[in-house]
Amino acid sequence: MKIRFTVNGRVEEKDVREDERLLDVIRDDLQLTGTKEGCGEGECGACTVLIDGKAVVSCLILAPQVDGKEILTIEGLAPGEELHPIQRAFVEKGAVQCGFCTPGFIMSTYALLTSNIDPSDEEILAALEGNLCRCTGYAKIIEAVRYAAELMRRQK
Amino acid sequence: MHHYMKIKRVPELLERITDPGARILCGGTDLVVKMRSGAIDPTLLLDISDTEALRGIEGKEDRLIIGAATTVSEIIADRLVAEKLPLLQTVLRTLGSTQIRNRATLGGNLVNASPAADSAIPLLLYQADVNISGIHGDRRVPVEDFLVAPGKTTLTSGEFVRGVSIPAPNAAFGSFFHKVGRRKAMIIAIASLGALVSMKDDVINEIRLAAGSVAPRPIRMRELEQAITGKLVTKALIEHAKTMAINSVSPIDDVRASADYRREVIGELVARVMRDAVSG
Numbered sequence: 144m145k146i147r148f149t150v151n152g153r154v155e156e157k158d159v160r161e162d163e164r165l166l167d168v169i170r171d172d173l174q175l176t177g178t179k180e181g182c183g184e185g186e187c188g189a190c191t192v193l194i195d196g197k198a199v200v201s202c203l204i205l206a207p208q209v210d211g212k213e214i215l216t217i218e219g220l221a222p223g224e225e226l227h228p229i230q231r232a233f234v235e236k237g238a239v240q241c242g243f244c245t246p247g248f249i250m251s252t253y254a255l256l257t258s259n260i261d262p263s264d265e266e267i268l269a270a271l272e273g274n275l276c277r278c279t280g281y282a283k284i285i286e287a288v289r290y291a292a293e294l295m296r297r298q299k
Numbered sequence: 300m301h302h303y304m305k306i307k308r309v310p311e312l313l314e315r316i317t318d319p320g321a322r323i324l325c326g327g328t329d330l331v332v333k334m335r336s337g338a339i340d341p342t343l344l345l346d347i348s349d350t351e352a353l354r355g356i357e358g359k360e361d362r363l364i365i366g367a368a369t370t371v372s373e374i375i376a377d378r379l380v381a382e383k384l385p386l387l388q389t390v391l392r393t394l395g396s397t398q399i400r401n402r403a404t405l406g407g408n409l410v411n412a413s414p415a416a417d418s419a420i421p422l423l424l425y426q427a428d429v430n431i432s433g434i435h436g437d438r439r440v441p442v443e444d445f446l447v448a449p450g451k452t453t454l455t456s457g458e459f460v461r462g463v464s465i466p467a468p469n470a471a472f473g474s475f476f477h478k479v480g481r482r483k484a485m486i487i488a489i490a491s492l493g494a495l496v497s498m499k500d501d502v503i504n505e506i507r508l509a510a511g512s513v514a515p516r517p518i519r520m521r522e523l524e525q526a527i528t529g530k531l532v533t534k535a536l537i538e539h540a541k542t543m544a545i546n547s548v549s550p551i552d553d554v555r556a557s558a559d560y561r562r563e564v565i566g567e568l569v570a571r572v573m574r575d576a577v578s579g
């Protein structure tokens with residue numbers, strides 16, 4: 144069936160299979176491969192994107208469900224060559240090792256910080272509990288989120 | 300091959316709900332997982348996640364009506380719920396992760412009818428009714444009767460859940476919820492216990508207890524409630540309640556925990572509720 148939706152600010156019209164996942168449309172049809180597939184069952188958060196500003200796992204959403212919606216993927220975060228402050232914070236604080244989980248963490252962080260620019264540690268943990276990282280241990284990631292919040296507050 | 304329909308209005312749903320192979324889709328956090336594993340293979344998906352009539356939270360006299368397609372995140376953020384039904388928010392904050400809560404709905408959690416369904420605990424305690432609609436009209440069933448067994452509710456063919464109707468309690472209750480699970484991040488419970496307690500000095504004035512993952516469905520522990528209501532909380536009463544709790548549940552062994560361990564956990568949580576009630 145035909146669906147029409149916005150991805151990173153661009154209107155897309157796609158012919159999708161009814162049982163195709165949003166994740167497949169993003170990676171295969173749109174070739175936006177920053178969004179990763181880990182578990183495919185909603186557990187790991189590697190496939191996190193924003194729909195209408197809210198963090199969701201794209202592996203549990205069927206393509207026809209996003210008709211008329213606004214999607215943001217990791218590719219839509221930083222216009223041009225410069226890194227988004229969240230990306231900068233993750234790199235500078237050493238929160239990235241193999242990098243597989245990173246786009247998902249960054250999208251969850253983005254959803255958090257765009258609605259709450261000064262989150263408590265508890266709010267940070269709640270925002271990130273759906274994202275798993277096998278490499279870093281979470282301390283550096285939490286630190287990166289705190290630093291990203293600081294950078295974004297300074298920008299304001 | 301699946302067909303898909305975005306339902307805008309309830310009459311469209313009623314028109315297709317009895318089609319062979321039709322299945323309601325809401326947040327998809329249970330359904331899509333089951334479709335992908337091959338456990339189910341619906342031929343027509345009726346997506347109610349954007350059906351306005353099934354969404355939202357509204358106060359009506361002394362009750363709160365929550366639409367079936369309202370997401371867990373929306374319920375957690377609602378001020379009326381915070382004021383009238385604080386335990387509902389406490390419990391739903393522990394459901395899945397932010398990404399899951401942004402999609403998971405109250406109706407989906409109930410109809411999926413897992414013995415671990417978290418929303419069932421506060422709904423049992425607040426004595427909510429499930430509002431059911433269907434091709435033959437509307438009916439209303441207490442949550443306690445709605446949930447039957449794993450994956451089974453009293454919904455019949457041609458029916459769907461419109462929402463839940465929850466009476467705001469008039470007594471001042473202290474509330475308790477604890478979930479014991481395998482992993483910190485995303486707990487699908489090994490066992491959970493919720494309670495609403497009102498005390499007069501150290502005497503239990505009224506108590507409601509509900510437990511998850513220790514029976515084929517989330518349960519109210521009515522016999523135990525009756526046995527300890529009106530009693531002074533003593534060490535002996537706590538021991539007695541613990542034994543009753545252990546004997547009143549019927550958990551199963553599964554990959555996450557043994558039945559015996561689940562019994563023990565429920566006994567311990569009941570004891571904790573009672574100790575908290577006298578110390579708090």
Ligand SMILES: Cc1cc2nc3c(=O)[nH]c(=O)nc-3n(C[C@@H](O)[C@@H](O)[C@H](O)COP(=O)(O)OP(=O)(O)OC[C@H]3O[C@@H](n4cnc5c(N)ncnc54)[C@H](O)[C@@H]3O)c2cc1C
Binds near residue numbers: 323330332396404408
């Ligand atoms: C990673 C992960 C973690 C989770 N953690 C928890 C947890 O901690 N606690 C917990 O309780 N649950 C947990 N869940 C399950 C929870 O997300 C679901 O039970 C959710 O609430 C279901 O809502 P939904 O809208 O996604 O339902 P869907 O998946 O869309 O539907 C579920 C079922 O209900 C039916 N249905 C949906 N709405 C209606 C309606 N209005 N009328 C009739 N039938 C309907 C569907 O046909 C389907 O059979 C978790 C799930 C995942 C993937």
Ligand code: FES
Binds near residue numbers: 184186201
């Ligand atoms: S791939 Fe979607 S949550 Fe793991």
Ligand code: FES
Binds near residue numbers: 238243244275278
């Ligand atoms: S950096 Fe490797 S999984 Fe997180």
